[in-house]
Amino acid sequence: MKFKKIIIFVTIFLSLLGIGSMLSNIQSREADQLLEAYGLSNNTRYIEVKNNQTISSFLTYLQKNYAKYKIQLHFKSKIDPKQTLIWANHNVITLPTESGRYFTADDFQGRVSFAVLSLNAKVQTLATQGNEYVVLDNSYYSVIGTLKHYHQMKQNGYYLSTGPKQPTGKAKLTNYIIIIDSSSKMINKLASRYKVKIKTPVFVKNHQIHKFSIIREISLVIVFTIIAMSCSTLLALFDWSVVKNTALTGQLLHNWLFNRGVRTILLESALVLGAYLFLSWHAFISKPQQMILLLLLSWFLIIAAYSYTVLQHLRKEKKHA
Template sequence: MSNLKKNILYFTLFLSFLLLGLLVSRVQANNAELTLATNGLSTSAKEITTLNKVPIKQLLAYVDQNYAKEKVQIQLTNKTENSQILVWSNFDLTKLPIEKGRFLTKSDFDGIIPFALYTKYSSADVEEIQGNPYILYDNRYISVVGSLREGYQKDNYYITTGLHQTTNKNFLNDYTLVIDGLSQKQYSSIAHHIGGKVKQPRFIQKIMQDRQQPVYLFALAVFSILVGLVVATLLGIGTRRANKNTELRDSLFQSLQTNIVIRFGGFTLVLAGLALIISHYFFYFSQISQYVWLLVILLVILNINFSMIVLPKSTTKKVNKGLDIK
C-alpha cells in the first residue's frame, strides 16, 4: 500500500474520531438545553396544585421531616409575578450554569438570611450597594450570590426560602408548586398533606412533546465506528499483503508484524488525542470524560480488528521456504 493511500486512510480515521466528538457534543448540548428549559429540574418533577391557604413553612417542615434522606428541590413560582421563583432544597444545587459567583447551597436554605440568584435579563428590581447587587423583595434587600450565564435568556430570578427564613410566610395557593427528586407515591403523600393534586408541569409536557431524540445522532455514532473499522481493516489487509512479500522466517515475520501493530496502536492513540483536543476546543463539552471513554472503546475495537488481520495465525507457518537464516 502506497504512503498516499495510507495517509488518506489515517486522515479518514481522524475524521471519524472528530465525528464521534461532534456526536458527544450534540448530546451534551441537548441535555444542557433541557436543563435550562426545566429551570434546573429533572423531567420527573411534578406540579402539585392546591387551593388551600397552606403556609410555605408547613410544606417545608413536612418535606424536611419525612424525606430528609431524599434529594428534594422545591420551586415556587409566584402566580402574580411569574419571573419570581422561591427555591428550597436539602442539598447543594449545581445544575444551572453560573456566569459569576456561585449557585445556591444547602446552607443558604438552612440559614435565616435569604439569598438570590438572577440573570442579566431578569425582571427583578436589582440595585447595587457598595458594588454588590441586591434584589428588592417584600420591602427588603436580598443579597445576590450569583448570576446565570448569558445564554440563559429567561427573566427568572431565584430567592431562597427555608424553615427559618421570612420568605416562608406566604401561602401555597399563591404559587405554582413544583417538586423534584421524589417517587410518585411520595408526591401523592405531599399532595394529600396539603389537600392538592399531582400533575406533570406544563413546561415539562411541552419539552417532552417537542424534544425527540434525533435519529441522526445514533446514525452518526454507528457511521463513525463503521468508518473506523473499515479503515483499520484496509490498513491491516494492505500491511499484511505488503509484508508477506518480505523474505523472512516466521519468528522474524511475527516480530515485524507485532511491531507494526504496536505502531498502529500508538499512531491511532495520537490521532485520538489530537481529535480530543480539537473537539474539546471547538465543540460544546460539559463532561469531557464521556468522549474519552468513547474514544478508548473505539481505539480498543480498531486495534483488535487490525491485530487480527495483521498478526499471523500460527508461528509455524512458512513465509518463504527458499530463505534459510541460521
C-alpha cells in the first residue's frame, strides 16, 4: 500500500510539472514574439524617418504632444546593427536577466545613459572597481544588467537608454529605424506628421498567423489536471479501504479521516511548492504570478477531488448504518 501511495504522489508531482511546463511553453512562445523585438508587444509597428532631427528633440516633441499615450520606442541603429536605444514614458516589459536588471522608467528621465548587454554582446567594455562600462566614442555607459540566454534573443546586441537629456539623445533620427509600441491612433498620427509609411514587424505577423497555437498546451494542462485529480481520488479510496479494514466508526472514524486528510493535504501542498521551485529553476517563467495561480488552482482541484471522494463514502456509510 505504501509503495502504491508513493507512486501516486510521484505521479501527482509529475502532473504538476507537466501543468507548469505547458504554461512555461505558452509564456516562452509569447516570449518568442516579444523578445524578438526586445520586449515589445503585438501593437508594435516601425517607421523610418529621413530627418536630421535629433532623438532628443523627437522625444521632447512626443512628451509634449502625446503625453496621454503609453509609448515605448526602440531606435535600432543602421550604422551599428548590434546597438538599440530604448526609451519609454512608462515601465517597459521586463526581460529576464542573468545578472542585474532591465531598464525601468526612471532610467529614461535623467541625464545619464545606462546599458544592458546580451550574454555575448559585441561591444567594448571596461571593468573597474567592481563596475562594468560600455565604451563608445570615448563615452562610458554603466552596465546595469546582462540578459539571460534564450534562443529567442540575439546574443550579440547591446541596449542603451536614451532620453531628451541623455548623451545618446544627440544621435540623428535618420540613422535609426524607429520601432514604436503604442496605440494604433498614436502611431498613425506620428506617421502622418513625418509623412512615412507604417510597417509591421515580422514577429507581429507571425503571431497573427499562429494566434490559436496554444490550444495544444491548454489541452495538455487539462489532461495533466485530470490525471492529478484521479490520483488524489485514488489516495482517498486507499484511505477509505484502511477505514473498512479497521472497522472504525463514529468519532474515531471522523478523527482518523481528518488526521489522514490533513496529512494528505500537507503532502500535496508540498508537491505544489516543490513543483513551483523546480519550474522556477529549470523552466522559462516570464510571469510568475500566472504560474502561481495555475498551480494553486491545480492544488485546489486535487484537494477537492480527495475531499469529495471521502465525503461521498461517508454519506454512503451513514445511509447504510
